[in-house]
Amino acid sequence: TACSSKYVLSQMHPMWQGPLVVPGGDHQSPIDIAVRKTVFDSELKPLVTSYDPETCQQIWNNGYSFLVEYDDTTNKNTLKGGPLRDEFRLCQFHFHWGETNDWGSEHTVDRRLFPAELHLVHWNSDRYSLFEEAVMEKNGLAVIGIFLKVGKRHEGLQKLVDALPSIRHKDSVVEFRRFDPGCLLPSNIDDYWTYHGSLTTPPLTESVTWIVMKQHIEVSHDQLAVFRSLLFTSAEEDVQKSMVNNFRVQQPLQGRTVRSSFT
């Protein structure tokens, strides 16, 4: 689908620090969410999600993370409400994780790192007709960020974990059907932080309304270990590199305000 955004990542080192000066960017992501500096906004509405598992298409390794992609040619997977004025359409979700459980998330909360972070990527289908158009526009994307903690096994995640060995190498893809992304949401999606930022990999465009959930989800140690069995490298390459630490470091807030939907 369009959203697979076969973006060519510059020869990005896993601990890619990015250029010191980002071209034309002072609203970059991820950031540290300093809770004491967030501002409660009573105008923020509850988030409304509606996902159809039948639109799930494939899971693939793009050499940076693994993506589960949805058919985004119709309006079957929608996100609205929260800080959003328009209706957005899910196109994919993916994760970021570390080589150990001590780090791996992109956003931090009061400098606290989580072992992994889930991103559900949506594009503004009220204003644009393709993901690729939306990704270049200021109000083009909405990404829900959900922290993962190591604890009890996540039953819904297991179907995805079981598919990972079949996409070990970069550019491998397999059919992946009837997966409900809603099963990955925490029980409480009314408490979140929101701010305007960017993609966390090239092209780093500042087109994202970030919605970071306060409540994390739990996955087991063994489930997360399977993420780390993926490889950055393609089958042809003679040196195989484990897909770990595929996160960007936190970027300066540059005067932005992070709003909270809760007190």
Ligand SMILES: COc1ccc(C[C@H]2SC(=O)NC2=O)c(OC)c1
């Ligand atoms: C050209 O379009 C792109 C390029 C990169 C990403 C992936 C980035 S953005 C994020 O939140 N996490 C990531 O790893 C993308 O995703 C929407 C869209």
Ligand SMILES: [Zn+2]
């Ligand atoms: Zn991401």
